[in-house]
Amino acid sequence: MVMKFSELAPRERHNxxxxxxxxxxxxxxxxxxxxxFPVWLADVTI
Structure with a gap:
């Protein structure tokens, strides 16, 4: 069973x-x- 985008109700399509x-x-x-992320954390000292 394949769901087709065109068969969806407007609310289902919106969601x-x-x-x-x-x-x-x-x-x-x-x-x-x-x-x-490591570059941004390089300045953080714990």
Missing amino acids: FVYFLLFFFFYYFIMSAYFPF
């Missing part, structure tokens, strides 16, 4: 799009900051 946007930006931001 699905926001779900995809949330995870896209979550992983995009994570992959963007992760390489620079």
